[in-house]
Amino acid sequence: MNEDSQNELDRLLDRLEAARGNVQNRDAIDRILATEARRTETVSLRDHEVAVHFRRELAEGRLQAKTVARLLDLVGAVLGVILK
Numbered sequence: 001m002n003e004d005s006q007n008e009l010d011r012l013l014d015r016l017e018a019a020r021g022n023v024q025n026r027d028a029i030d031r032i033l034a035t036e037a038r039r040t041e042t043v044s045l046r047d048h049e050v051a052v053h054f055r056r057e058l059a060e061g062r063l064q065a066k067t068v069a070r071l072l073d074l075v076g077a078v079l080g081v082i083l084k
Contacts, residue, residue, distance in 0.1 A: 050074045 045051055054071045057063045 045074070045078065048074060 050070045051074070054063070054067050057067050
């Protein structure tokens with residue numbers, strides 16, 4: 001290939017790359033990669049507000065049924081994910 005042919009090939013490839021970037025009909029992977037990155041955070045159950053509230057009421061000797069129910073709901077949600 002001579003230099004003119006190489007330059008023409010480079011221009012063609014540049015145009016194809018630019019056109020590829022403008023294609024709206026992308027596959028699922030392209031759509032996922034175009035979205036904001038997902039973040040996964042873990043929070044200690046010990047530090048969760050429900051557990052802290054439960055511990056506080058327990059220490060003060062005034063544990064309420066609704067506090068117990070909230071803690072059981074939290075534990076149930078966690079177990080539901082773990083045992084899935």
